[in-house]
Amino acid sequence: MSATPKIITEHEKFPEVSHFGTAHHQRLPHENGSGVGVAFALVDAVTVLGSGFLAYLLRALFLGVSVSDSQMPRLRLLGFLVCYAILTVTCNAAQNIYSERVLHSAQISRVRILKSFLLSSMLTIIVIFLAHESSVPRLAFGGTLLFSLTGLLASRYLMQQHNLKRIERGIGTRHVLIVGAGAVGQAFQRYLESQPYLARTFCGYVDHAPCQEWLGVPEDLQRIIRDNFIDEVYFSPGSSRELVMKIATEAREERVGVSVIPDLYGGLAIGATMSYIGAVPILELNRQPIPAFGLFLKRVMDWAMTVAILIVAAPIMILTALAIKIDSKGPILYRGWRVGRKGRKFLCYKFRTMEDNADARKDSLRQMNERSGATFKIVNDPRITRVGRFLRKFSIDELPQVLNVIKGDMSMVGPRPHPLDDFERYNLQHLRRLDVTPGLTGLWQVTARSDPSFETNVLLDLEYIENWSIFLDVKILLKTVSEVLRGSGY
8 A cells, every 4th residue: 555645735835845855844933033032022122111101191191180290200200111121021031932932832821921920020119119219100000010911911812813823824834743553643643633723734644554544654754754744753652663763863864853752641641741850851640749839938937936936935834844843753855756747757845744654654554545546545644744734734745846846847737746656557548647747736636636536637637738728727826726725635
């Protein structure tokens, strides 16, 4: 069965195709150095300047005053707008908005534009503040921001529509050939055809067995590339390693792109991104982004709360230390090994509330345990001292754990850390509560502290982990205050 060359349209013949016999490569707008990025930078600068003058004019009309009588002189207004325009263009360039590839894409990145807009606006506000430019009218400044953002988005939208029309006419599109007509190859074809903004025209398959849209066998691949003016070749999983290397070598001379489609794992990898671990490329089937800013705020809150506790509770901690020393023999502080985030062991500090040999007696008292599951708790524990019972009632014994917060072993809010012997009794599903840093207080402490079920404890910890936010931490801390004041500990 012979391969039939693809019928070429007028748009594909001239002027897009540069050479039939060798390269015959369609030069895309982002490859020809047309300087569109510079033109768009000028358009953005003019947009900002025009938005500023329009906002200034509308403010004057709204207040019923002439422009010459307005608060801000025209020269200073121009200086302010030029500064804002420069910052806007600079931030856009930092977001790679002026690259030829982005400008000629049929899918605009509104996220990039918004990031750049927010950054340039914040920098402009800082400049105004540092320059002590109190004469900048707030109404005019707000209008400038609004009109500028509208203009930036509108210009990109118009460019997007222009690019879509070019793609529909076949201008600037890339001819794609897929080697391997299996499930992965067909899934990739369907994806390309469902995303017109990618500017990819599927030409056919190369496979050992004939199929729909079949162009030939792998041995004829070089001829097929030339006959069909192929720009990009994609090898699906299962393609011969030798064939891929051979075509990749020849493609350098033909100016044809060669890529390998990874195994899509039943479609799970569609939409996944490629990233690098060092210099090794990897395919991310699933990625859980770290909420870096939220964790930063959480750590700031930990430090702020720790400083506040040390200042406010210092007299209480001093009196507590004296009471423990007078009441019973042994150290003032109890140090016990606990299991923290990702199973890491650390020394946890508490005011001693039990007799000095309490840990040695724990196994002999296990038959009295009033908690189900992996935790150990006795309400009327015979090891607790007189002062210790009062300290536990109002959770004063937990105050030294601010040292653990300072060290980073604990946070103000999180699942409570368990001793090593309790950790050894965990089931597999219980380990999820160790995904985050343990805390002085948590959701379980303020909602179900008296519930003896360890499973309830775990469920509440997992609910906290899955729904965490800085506002949830604040809510738990406020509830903790009321729980401590009413003496609900034991």
